[in-house]
Amino acid sequence: MFLLGAISTVADAIGSGAGTGGLNLQLNAGAIAPEAAVLIALLTCLVVDLAGEKAASRWVPPICYAGLGSALVLLALQWNTPDLQPAFVGSFLADNLAIAFRAVVAASTLISLMLSWRYVERCGTPVGEFAGILLAATLGAMFLCGATDLVSIFVSLETLSVSSYLLAGYMKRDARSSEAALKYLLVGSAAAAVFLYGASLLYGLTGGATGLDAVAVALRTSASPVTALALVFVLATVAFKIAAVPFHQWTPDVYEGSPTPVVAFLSVGSKAAGFALALRILVGCFDSFDAQWKLLFTVLAVLSMVLGNVVALAQTSMKRMLAYSSIGQAGFVMIGLVCGTEDGFAAMVLYMAAYLxxxxxxxxxxxxxxxxxxxxxxxxxxxxxxxxxxxxxxxSLCLLSLGGIPPMLGFFGKIYLFFAGWADHQYLLVVVGLVTSVVSIYYYISVIKMMVVKEPQEASEVVKAYPAITWNVAGLPALRTALVGCVIITAVGGILSNPLFVWASEAVTGTPMLVQAIG
Known part of the structure; x- marks a missing residue:
């Protein structure tokens, strides 16, 4: 009923636009030019893959680089767009907030693909098929960052989710990968059902509208238990997407069992889309319930920081340790969301870029x-x-940055978050964040100590049998380039933290929804 009503609403809007000459303005197809570049790359990869694995191995990587590189360039051209107009009958808005998070998603996919070529080839799986599914997940995440309609949010969310399920179980011969995909599918399907039910409640409260603007207007005049129930359902979906406690149960198993390049994308690209959704729907729709959802997110942030960083201490697998670390990192980012100030929102954007x-x-x-x-x-x-x-x-440098050790980029990211929290009197969140940051430093440095301090005779058997390093193998030069680039930006990015914060502030001030919420 919700979907049928939404289709009817869209049809009416298109009809009225056609009658008044406003259809071209409503469609505004240029707003999704970056997504179009990714889509063209996706389709081209699938066509090339039909020519055989040898042709795919040669042509798919440059096709992906061209598509994602073009998307990043087009996003840069959209920055600070004057006379901002919604696209596709008001279901998508390419404001600065959407551009910033879409850039994080596209960049995370680009780097993840650079990390994946050798991994995928060694596992004997089709390169073109893998790249196509990952680009499909990227499309869903990018659309989710700018979606301003309940229907477009749900379609984008499911595009990202279904692609992620396929990627998690991509290693079909690995029982752990199949288990990860099954767990992710079951929990993700439940989260999708919860969101759809909450969206249907919001659709009923608006009297048949699905746009977030209409939802916000309806909620300002409604304080029924149904509204509170819709808030809980929507918040649960957002918490699942960003892996916040107690909706984090899928994270450790999925991170451990999934192919490592897939985990890299899920840890950044999917999480960035989740935070964009949180800002778009909570700040934009539930502004009249500001105190209620901020209280709930305060609890989620504290639980995420404490549980994520404490449980990470006991992990013996690097992937599971980073899984719990990502839960704690989500707690840090939520400090900026709870603040609801310009500095808080800007610190969120900055930290997600640094986390990338x-x-x-x-x-x-x-x-x-x-x-x-x-x-x-x-x-x-x-x-x-x-x-x-x-x-x-x-x-070592990346782990020190994740722990917040100066002068790494992660240190300045946390400083901006904690400063915004303290200025907004969120003392509990800041204190918990500081304490749990110290805890995270302990298990990060434990890994560094394991690598560096051990005497030669105390090296592990795996390291003693370590193979000779060769860089001329297919896929490894791209991996090394991505590694060196990420490490350099992480190490020296702190020097550029002020320009990065100015960029993040422009992402906030160039977003009418956030400006209205701050005002």
């Missing part, structure tokens, strides 16, 4: 180590500096 490079840099090191040893156990990294200084240095 430091987290993907860490995953690049894990993938390289896994390709050479087949292991992701933390104990197997003992003495690694003797055999592979590049991985040791890169992983």
């Amino acid at each position: 490079f430091m987290n993907l840099g860490a995953f690049a090191c894990i993938i390289l180590f896994s390709l050479r040893t087949g292991s992701d156990r933390i104990a197997d990294y003992a003495g690694l500096y003797q055999k592979d200084p590049l991985i040791t240095l890169g992983l």
